[in-house]
Amino acid sequence: MKIIIGNKNYSSWSLRAWLAAREGGFNFGEIDIPLFRPDSRERILSHSPSGKVPCLNDNGVLVWDSLAIGEYLAEKQPALLPADPVARATARAVSAEMHAGFRDLRTHMPMNIRKDYRGFGRSPDVDEDIARIIAIWNDCRARFGAGGPYLFGHFTLADAAFAPVCFRCKTYGLEVNGAAGDYLATMLANKHMQEWEAAARAETESIAEEDLYG
Template sequence: MRAQLVIGNKTYSSWSLRPWLAARHAGIDFEEVPVRLGTAEGAARIAELSPSGKVPVWREGGLVVWESLAICERLAELAPTLWPADSRARAVARAVSTEMHAGFPAIRSTLCMNARASGRRVTLTPEVEAEIARIEAIWGDCRARFGVDGPWLFGPFSIADAMFAPFAFRFPPYGISRPGVVDDYLATLRADVHVRAWADAAAREPDVIEAFECGR
């Protein structure tokens, strides 16, 4: 039976983007199962498919895996190149991926992921500015130490890039720009064929969820 990835709206669901992008880059075949967030129909579908009541969910035969990073780890078991080959690089990639998974609450609440938005304006609090600075430091360190063999954080695409991919739709809509590593890495993300495909699909979605329309 073909594996399934249950995902939310591509406009808004940063958590869904991460394993979707990892699977696409790894060439892992799966059926995309979209659910409409913020609707009664979507809530019922998620309750049916997800033990946690959230998206994304990976369904592979009798195996059900939830949480984006856990799904990415499962994908890496199917496609080991999703983590860097070098053990030291791999350790750092796991560290920054976990930090992204667990942290940056000010960015999450202020700079909502929105794959359709542009020209939004929000107030950048000191907490948001500090988290942006931390993102810049992570990207700069990874690129400087491990990124010589390609345009991604660790050279070739890895799960770390999947975890940070939503910034392609978190920074530009709000005019967040930092010359150097931030703008360069955002350009890499936004030029990626799979990220572009995600954005194109988001542009065709009809739903508007006001809670995720930051800066309007």
């Protein structure tokens, strides 16, 4: 199994798939393709039919788009979704909401692990996105989190979906309190999140288009 990913500092979609695979205990290799280079598109297309990363290649079976990759991994490792049907439906709903929404947050606070952009990117629309995400975290923790420190107790695809937001909270200095704050601390202390972060910090490429605030 191989996962084709972009720069660890910037590629939030790649992080979701990679983290789900790590947390699912899969043995996989990585193909790293730096984004925003003249040859990036051609290189990605040689692995991924959508021309986007992440893409999973499981012995010739290609799965692209982070949501589909997560579902594919969960078919092989069911613990990546909650066992209870209501919790499972909620995990899928919040993952889909993250996948399809929060445009203002994405636009003004892109994932950029190496930077300290505390105070940058705020606006009423961004704050509305942040408030909704914190409400999701509090709600999942309160209703489904009794069995452990993650949104649904143990680590699931929903945690992978919100992983880039956790790094954004650090980069942009967002204050998150209470149960949501405890959850954020759990995610930032997760050993695979820390593995990704260390690799992001070790990367040397910069993408000017993504370094919005200097």
